[in-house]
Amino acid sequence: MVAHGLGEDARPGVRVKVRFAGQQVDGWLLERLDHSDHPRLAYLEKVVSPVPVLAPEVLRLARAVADRYAGSLADVLRLAIPPRHARVEKEFLPRTDATAPPTPPAEPVSASTGAVSTSVGPPMPAVAADGPVGPVEPGGWRDYPAGPALLRALADGRPARAVWSALPGEDWAARYATAVAATVAAGRGALVVVADGRDLDRLDAALTATLGPDRHVCLSAALGPARRYRAFLTARHHDAPVVIGTRAAMFAPVARLGLVAIWDDGDDLHAEPRAPYPHAREVLLTRAQLDEAAALVGGYARTAEAQLLVETGWAREVVAAREVLRARAPAVAPTGDDPQLARDPAAATARLPSLAWTAAREALRAESPVLVQVPRRGYLPSVACDDCRTPARCVHCAGPLALPSAGGTPACRWCGRVAAAYACPHCGGRRLRASVTGARRTAEELGRAFPGVPVRTSGREEVLADVPGGAGLVIATPGAEPVAEGGYGAVLLLDTWALLTRADLRAGEEALRRWAAAAALARPAADGGRVVVVADGALAPVQALLRWDPAWFAARELAERRELGFPPAVRMASLTGAPDAVADLLAQARLPEEAQLLGPVPADGDRERMLVRVPRARAAALAEALHAAAGVRSARKAADPVRLQVDPLAMF
Template identity: 55%
Template sequence: MSSVGGSSGRRPAAANPIARVAVDSPLPHLDRPFDYLVPIELDQVVGAGSRVRIRFAGRLVDGWVLSREPASEHDGRLAYLERGVGDEPVLTPETTALFRAVADRWAGTFADVVRLAVPPRHARAEAAAPISPSAPTTALQSTGWPRYRAGAAFVAAVAAHRPARAVWNILPDEDWPVRVAELVRTSVAAGRGAIVVVPDARDSARVDAALSATMPAGSHVLLSAELGPEARYRRWLAVRRGSVMAVVGNRSAVYAPVRDLGLIVLLDDGDDLHAEPRAPYPHARDVAVLRSALGGAALMIGGHAQTAEAALLLQSGWAQRIAASRDELRAAAPRVIATGDDFELERDPVARSARLPAVAFRAARQSLAAGHPVLLQVPRRGYVPSLACVKDRTPARCPTCSGPLAASGPGATPTCRWCGRAATDWHCPVCSGRALRAVVIGAGRTAEEIGRAFAGTVTRTSAGDQVLAEIPDGPSVVVATPGAEPFVAGGYGAALLLDGWALLSRADLRAGEEALRRWANAAALVRADGQVIVTADASLAPVQALVRWDPSGFAERELADRRELDFPPVSRMASLTGEPADVAELLALAHLPASAQELGSVSAPPPRRAGRPLPPTSETIRLLLRVPRADGVALAEALHAAAAVRSARKSGGPVRTALDPLELF
């Protein structure tokens, strides 16, 4: 055993005097446990999962105790823990294992994952009276799940503590927060905890309201950054202490320390809000899959659309589909019309080029006449978010930073969307023309045009910083960007999905999948007897999937295309971004799997701060590595080991390493 070191006069604890500590440091070469002696005065204070302060490399830093051990394998002298932080542990054995698994899968560090999962300590919240446990929850006698094939079987599996896994195709007219609340109540009544992960605050509020109406008061908590540090930490502590068995929240809620976790529900997994923008950049869906596999919890991934990743889970047999019959779907879904189909073009020859063709106006007028609101989904916020030269359609760029120019209102001077500078003297670099035209019409300009077309009708805008959560039923027009569509209790009478080309023409692997997801979420807000008008070519696969309401078929086709190209999720990819010499050094140090393929490097955009690009000191490149899915763990280990060597050497500049990046191009 190692000899005692540290402060004179301090004595180690009699039992398990060694604390194995993870240091709060993002440096990859420090991503391992370090042994410290537990002084006798901290014996009853410090345990597995506790926050501590330690002396490391001459500095006082934070750390987390992973375990207490009787002896150390280190032969040298050990330092003592300086002090404990807080009165109780913040890590559990289950979350510790999960954090380590997430760090390993995404080539990150344990400390990075803890920062994503554990809120900062708040002393006043820790000292406050604990939240009292709620009254026991009783099981529901009946639910709405028999409406779906295998729905009742999944509920029975949750009640019986079986680790069922499913992909849920939500019906358009479904009150999905109530269905989720029924699942949560089933799990809690069976003595197991539950976690519900949704993309944004509006969805969290709807699920929170459904749980409040279904379960005893105090039986669940909503974890949200909008609560403030004290309230959020107090609720998180209630979950950690076992006083609360159910949690609702956004992507960080997937790590919540729920005791005896029996159910994880994740909604709309294609939403990019589920992708963590901080290292190690994990996706909430994949963390949920990993946690379900590690802990044996049931998992439900649901949405009106379906991703290729969910389709892969189904094809592999790891998950089963929960969906309604076609008869049930036809009765629930509104009629979907594509303005680019042959029938509509015969009736209205200009429908292909018109932004609001005749069929869209008819649907809107019918909805308003029937006393129902009309939804217009516009891909972009703002007034005119994209401009181009009138003569040759050359995109208008800022002369200072090359950012796109936009107009904030009628007659307004174009300004850069990146640096905010006004382009008072812009001229086309090709033809020297000075006249500009709109390339994309934003929500603000659309609302202005619709207000003139439907004079006397209330027009609302939901976009950007002014997102409406809900509107009253009645004749009105709502112009919203994707994801900002307000909920209306009676449903919209019609939805007009404008500028489909703007979604489908994006240079992105997931462009078609994302367009269908946004359209389906908007269409699901329409009454079963209403209409959905999508202004896009009817021959395109995403449009056909929406017309037939077949998200599963589209996801299977998308997965087949990805398999043919060997793109994710069939394979795993890593993105390396940095200066060329640094990326080359990392690759030279990494012992990559033999199956690894280098897909070449491209120039990366300059880094940004507060939404503005910074002048690059030198060239920045982005390189992609691809391996078969079975070698994904080996790729992550190789990149982490190489990063650790570079970190220990203090060589070169940083290289941003992201596995399974959301955007490949």
């Protein structure tokens, strides 16, 4: 029930407090009704703020995402709506009061933990803007046969759906800005999600140049509480037709949504680490389906999930003609093929074979920058006994020892304890050698090899956005490669085994994605651009890089997963917890007849993991069964929790 004193402020979408199980809990008012069939209703305790933060379309999306991932609506809404910042809310209060719809006093409401009833809400206003943008020129989209048709569909307001394989050296931010401009020209809104802050800055600059200032909102968890909440409320009041951001923006309210887009959907930063663990790509595709909006999934590489969209006909691929690709791509060469081994027998085992060395030297002589991608950060992240090659381990926790610098003392990477007097437990040796070489050690070695050449590092401690175009060495970890003015003359992909040998279903896909992102920064082969991948050329990911054919590799990966029964060909859920707790949840769940149980397998600590696999057609039934079983355990106040994830990125 809504008390008379709260009638004016208690509108759909506002934050409220309700009493549930003897405690005050936070929630959202979803709908107000004239009457209720429920025999006993409690009064709202408090309207926290009169600002309606929950948009009707976001509520509908949250319910769909909760059903998709076997989660609760309250958990999804906590991801969708950022924490309140009272000082920022005051900036929006006068406008809220002026535009508030009339609300009758003293009406019943139904309440639940985290949310209050449901509502369709008032119709959304038109996109707020200073006026439509002018006719949109295809620009770089002309390099793709289907590119101009995609822009025409967006300008006409049609729900086109595309999977885009970007060319090497492509200014992807400018292409996305053009697609957004076409959508805005049709009087629709757009939402674009990228993986990290660097990509967000590039897209922000591209949209400002294309649409002009104050036509889009940047939404990211890295903004801080006040700036993030201000950006959210700006989007909620539809002061700009476009919202861009990182994973935090996937639920952002956008009026008359006409386009959802995601760049580099294979990046694990797109996966939400909090329950119910939704992926930004799946959330955006769900929005496209619910709002009949266009969808654009782009990247230098292609995931198996994106390939499934193409093969099922849900989306069409946007790729360049082979002649255009040959003109734009750098020359890519492996170091483990037969001709190279004939010239350099040590190429199969050397960390920097002669081919890579020569490519770097020639690029530097031509006053061009050289990019060196190293999968591991730090100095020597893994060391071993120099006498018997036994990996060096901490005597306290058995964690791996690492060297922080050339004159540093070995320390454990797990517990941080220093092992100043380390002695090998097998042979008693006290000398250590490198097992894995990190980015900082690589920079030190290359700096000695090329004296007088500037050496820059880009990684976890400091990520560079760009570097000058002159001669120089840039050593970067995957995902931290800066853009070079004019492109890199040479790109060296070292320690490829670290990516290819990961015990992960997506190891090959992830390796190709990271290599392609680095190789795309090189100059075209006609301008001297070279990429050297220190790997056997017969490997499928290397072959895809050599031909720059991510679609072929994605189709191959999807076919293998169909044969083996792994996502995205099937729907799979992961249950992780104490053995008794996992068994209890499965006993409560009414799983579909087609469900297959895989496991259990050991997880971290004393927990175990069980996988449940069903055909994609039975995905909804699986999620419903697991959610109901989790609800029964929650009602019983089960002591041991079970982590429930649907289609997790890592299953092993």
